[in-house]
Amino acid sequence: MAEPVPVRCPCCRRDHLFASPVYPCACGAPLAPPLVRAAPPERITHRTWTDDWVTVRCTECGRQDQWPQPELGCPCGTVLRIPVRPVSTPVPAGRSFPAPPAHIPLPRTATVPRPSFRPVTIRTARDAVTAATRYLQWLGFHDVVQPDTRPASGTDLRAQGLIARVDPSTRPATLRDVECLWLSGMSASASTVFFSLAGYENDARSRADGVGVPLFVMDLTGSPQPVNGPADALVSTGA
Known part of the structure; x- marks a missing residue:
């Protein structure tokens, strides 16, 4: 480690x-x-x-x-x-290393309470949706699908009793984004989950805490991290 x-x-x-x-x-x-x-x-x-x-x-x-x-x-x-030390140290004399390959390996399984979860490296918006889908399945939501209708704030994923939103944009999710998802869940009598690559504005986070919407931030390894109490509870209990 x-x-x-x-x-x-x-x-x-x-x-x-x-x-x-x-x-x-x-x-x-x-x-x-x-x-x-x-x-x-x-x-x-x-x-x-x-x-x-x-x-x-x-x-x-x-x-x-x-x-x-x-x-x-x-x-x-x-x-x-988090800053990373750049590669600058020369190869020691007398030691021969093979040439680097032209590929990006996949990361190992993330350290989460359920070790069977396998993240998806995120390089595109589609990858973010795939990572969120796998995470929801890991939590116990089955038959996760992507409807044809796409909201302005990202991509919706649906499962029985669940609406999840994935925002792969470069701006933090707003109060309106969280409230729109919450209202969609209320109308469908479904639970809601929000995934964001860029985090959340402060008022969006406060609103999510108040109405019980789990918020997750995804890094580029494809490992969602809970950032509020409802998200911690969801990780602990699962679907």
Whole structure:
């Protein structure tokens, strides 16, 4: 397991201990992006797909690959990008490493209470929907489908007694987004769940807490993280 580093949220000043996610290198060795201790995190307010990947070198075989930039979802709703030490150390003399391959390996299973969950690396909006679908199935919602009608704030997923919204945009979900989902659930007598790549505005988070809408933030490894009490409860109990 990677060594955790202290991280302070610049918005709510809450302190966290964050450990870089561990992935399997193509050679089989465990690999974690090296974090820069004491470096201030960057608040994510918008995303670009090319900037959300970092180059990491395997210390066993020397292979270099692109991995998702480590991110932390603070309970206040802020999503933080954790600085990673750039690849700059030269290969030691007398040691030969194979050339890096031109591919991006999939991450290993995320550390969640149900270890059978397998995340989906997110590089496109479609990947985000796929990751949310698998997560809902992992929670116990069966027959998850995507209706033809698409709301303005993202993509809806439906299951028996459930409406879930996936927002893969580069802006935090708004109060209106959360309220529209909640009202849709009320009209259909269904539970609701919200997944966002860019986090949530403060008033959206407060409203979700008040009406019991579980909020999840998805990082690029495809591992949704609960960011409010209703989401924690859903993870604990399942469908």
